[in-house]
Amino acid sequence: MRVVVLSSSVYSETACAMVAAMADAGHVPVGALSLRTWDHRTLIRKLGQWGIANSARYVRKKLIGGNSTSAALHNPYLAQFLANHGQPLRNLRHIAKLYRFPVATCSDQNSSPAVAQLRRWAPDVVVFAGGNILRQGVLDLPRLGVINVHLGLLPHVRGMSSPEWSLLQGVPVGITIHYMDSGIDTGRILLCREFPDTADCHSLEDLRNQLIAFGVRQLTDVLSSLDRGTISPQTQSQLDQDNQFFVIHERLRILASERLAASCVAAIGAEVA
Amino acid sequence: MSTRVNKVLAEAGGLFRGPHRVFPLIGKITRDKWRTAVDRRHLYSYVKTERSTARTLPSVIKWIINAQRTDGGIAAYYSLLTGYSASYPEVTGYLIPTLYDFAHSAGDHSALCAAEHATRWLLSLQLDSGGFPAGLQGSGGAPSVFNTGQILQGLVRAATEAGDGDIYKAALAAGDWLVSMQGTDGAWSGPEAYQGKAHTYYTMVAWAIAQLAEISGDEKYSLAAESNMDWALTHLRPNGWPEGLNLEGHPNYLHFVAYAIQGILESAILRRRPDAVQAISKPAWLLLRKFETSKRLPGAFDHDFSAGHNFTCLTGNAQMSCVWLRLFAVNRDLRYLNAALKMNELLKNLVPARGARGIGGGVGGSYPIWGAYQPMRYISWGCKFFADALMLEQRLMRDLEVPACAS
Numbered sequence: 001m002r003v004v005v006l007s008s009s010v011y012s013e014t015a016c017a018m019v020a021a022m023a024d025a026g027h028v029p030v031g032a033l034s035l036r037t038w039d040h041r042t043l044i045r046k047l048g049q050w051g052i053a054n055s056a057r058y059v060r061k062k063l064i065g066g067n068s069t070s071a072a073l074h075n076p077y078l079a080q081f082l083a084n085h086g087q088p089l090r091n092l093r094h095i096a097k098l099y100r101f102p103v104a105t106c107s108d109q110n111s112s113p114a115v116a117q118l119r120r121w122a123p124d125v126v127v128f129a130g131g132n133i134l135r136q137g138v139l140d141l142p143r144l145g146v147i148n149v150h151l152g153l154l155p156h157v158r159g160m161s162s163p164e165w166s167l168l169q170g171v172p173v174g175i176t177i178h179y180m181d182s183g184i185d186t187g188r189i190l191l192c193r194e195f196p197d198t199a200d201c202h203s204l205e206d207l208r209n210q211l212i213a214f215g216v217r218q219l220t221d222v223l224s225s226l227d228r229g230t231i232s233p234q235t236q237s238q239l240d241q242d243n244q245f246f247v248i249h250e251r252l253r254i255l256a257s258e259r260l261a262a263s264c265v266a267a268i269g270a271e272v273a
Numbered sequence: 274m275s276t277r278v279n280k281v282l283a284e285a286g287g288l289f290r291g292p293h294r295v296f297p298l299i300g301k302i303t304r305d306k307w308r309t310a311v312d313r314r315h316l317y318s319y320v321k322t323e324r325s326t327a328r329t330l331p332s333v334i335k336w337i338i339n340a341q342r343t344d345g346g347i348a349a350y351y352s353l354l355t356g357y358s359a360s361y362p363e364v365t366g367y368l369i370p371t372l373y374d375f376a377h378s379a380g381d382h383s384a385l386c387a388a389e390h391a392t393r394w395l396l397s398l399q400l401d402s403g404g405f406p407a408g409l410q411g412s413g414g415a416p417s418v419f420n421t422g423q424i425l426q427g428l429v430r431a432a433t434e435a436g437d438g439d440i441y442k443a444a445l446a447a448g449d450w451l452v453s454m455q456g457t458d459g460a461w462s463g464p465e466a467y468q469g470k471a472h473t474y475y476t477m478v479a480w481a482i483a484q485l486a487e488i489s490g491d492e493k494y495s496l497a498a499e500s501n502m503d504w505a506l507t508h509l510r511p512n513g514w515p516e517g518l519n520l521e522g523h524p525n526y527l528h529f530v531a532y533a534i535q536g537i538l539e540s541a542i543l544r545r546r547p548d549a550v551q552a553i554s555k556p557a558w559l560l561l562r563k564f565e566t567s568k569r570l571p572g573a574f575d576h577d578f579s580a581g582h583n584f585t586c587l588t589g590n591a592q593m594s595c596v597w598l599r600l601f602a603v604n605r606d607l608r609y610l611n612a613a614l615k616m617n618e619l620l621k622n623l624v625p626a627r628g629a630r631g632i633g634g635g636v637g638g639s640y641p642i643w644g645a646y647q648p649m650r651y652i653s654w655g656c657k658f659f660a661d662a663l664m665l666e667q668r669l670m671r672d673l674e675v676p677a678c679a680s
Contacts, residue, residue: 133316160317168607242558246565247317249614251670252607 001227003027004123004142006109007034008130010092013074015129017081017216018149020089022127023099024081025220027227031121032092032103033114035131039107077213110135118142125226127219128180136182144226145179145187149215151208153192154178155236158185161248163207164256167263173198173207175215177222179233184244188233190222204257284649287355297632298353298649301625305641319568319615322622329621330663332634333656334375337368338387339630340653345394346410350650351631353642360410362398363417364653365391366424371657373434374664392431395424396443403450404465418454418461421447422478429484441488448485451478452497459500473505473517474529476536483543495544502540505533506552513556514577524573524582526646527589530556535596542603550603557596561612564593569619572639572646584644587623587636590616591658598665610669617666620659 003022007015012034019029047055073079073088082088089095096103106114109132118126118141126146128134139146152162154176157169166173174194179187195214201207225231248256288294340348346360347368372388375381398405404416405424414420428444431437454461460471461478479501486494508517515533518525534556541549559578564570570590571580594616601609623640627633636655638647647655 165607244562245608246611247319249319249611249618250321251614251674252611255673 005032017078075209159245165245167256167259320619336634345390350652363420366427369427370430403446422481425481459504474532480539527586531592586646588655594662
């Protein structure tokens, strides 16, 4: 099966972990298409996403923060996928060199050159590990579709800040692997898995990191099942109300964090009892 | 056209009469120009500010109190070109509940005095018919349904707070006049309505009458409020757009769209009509989605929520924040609270923390300040809705955070 990976940056730990896990499971991608890290559009996007202060902090860390390869991973749970002779693989190009597949970069994954590159790779499946909101031209390109790992259980929690909203809504925390369509997380579902270790997470960041690692593990299984033809996507059931969630405000994030802490306390209480 | 030119010339002439306003004007234009140039909106983020609600709210209330004229009425606006306007009965009326709310929540005596002073002034303006005049003080306005409705909100609250029989009688007289002016279909049209037409944003009047029904227990007010609300609901398009704003010569500013939504919602809550709450949730949700995805609400809409306007109406934003907060209070859907918190952050960021009287703590008509809605002005009804939104936020967050801490 021909798999292509889309990434928001060649330095994306999640994308690196996905590619490394896929390759280890025998699904070496035929190519990876990443957004250019120092492209002005990417920089503006990041500036908008992180704000000036956080962006400056990031640049300072990157430029004068010492040897980036020896620095700890932002998400320690991805170390299991990125281990390579004591040094974690943290650049898509290094992984590509190891497994011999090409990496192309672009400023927009919907642009004509990007689409032309994808077409040349003729993928059966595209794995979306970050980047732009994909237009129909890209979504229609692979034979089977574009796959996304969503950090929430669909169809209950669509959109952003899914782990936080799951906690606030009282919906089990989990991941969904689904095909992407023109809606926000509305595509057909390949796999939906509740995360069993929520009570072990000591913070929202920890939960998010563990969910990403959980999603990476499930992704390789889904790709294997797709390859064998033993999985069939399910159309999402329609809920009574719009189930899209948006980026969470800091004060509600704190509430979600308290809910998580309460679930940890409850779990410890149950163990003691 | 000539009216518009005259208006612009009169505004610009204000700078000659008050040259000290030149620097604040240039400063504000420069700041907004810079802000719009560097402003980046991203799907995964929202505007954040270090300014807390507890710090911002008193500055907004201070702006309102500073705008109170010696007669007791509150100015409609502070123009960067012409300074304060004359007292505006309509806004003075519906600022009264805001002042009382702040006086109680912050224990602020000056807000209480301002509310009482404003009430006394309004009572002096009431016409024999029970109605109140349109326009600014001294403009010799004819009785106006909308303005009377907005003033009624203040009278109802003042009557409740002060337990004063005269205020209560004035409120009943205003209510009776409004009921007598209402058409059989539930709408208000004719010479006492703006441009002589029926408007769906007059549901704000229905809300005031519903409040009067609450304190008086008189069935005729309940029927009048529900009848207007039901009339307005028939004008909701399937996509939620409130048809029938009927503003000839003006775009459909967000302020009026929000009025229509807010009026229906508040009337529905008071009249215990879950069907109406459900119906009005549709446009409220649609605007929430627009805000969440583009991080800003357009200042005006063409039709069916389509918009090509490159400014935002800050008052409309504050009103929508109130609507979302009230919807959260009703249905406990945290997404409404989430959007309102972000909207309030955005507004806090755009309200000047410091500045001369009339500027510091003021809510601009538009952002950027030269936008089409009330350009170059800080407006008192913008401050009213923003203060309401901040107080609602404080109350709801307190209710939400205390049980969470307790558990």
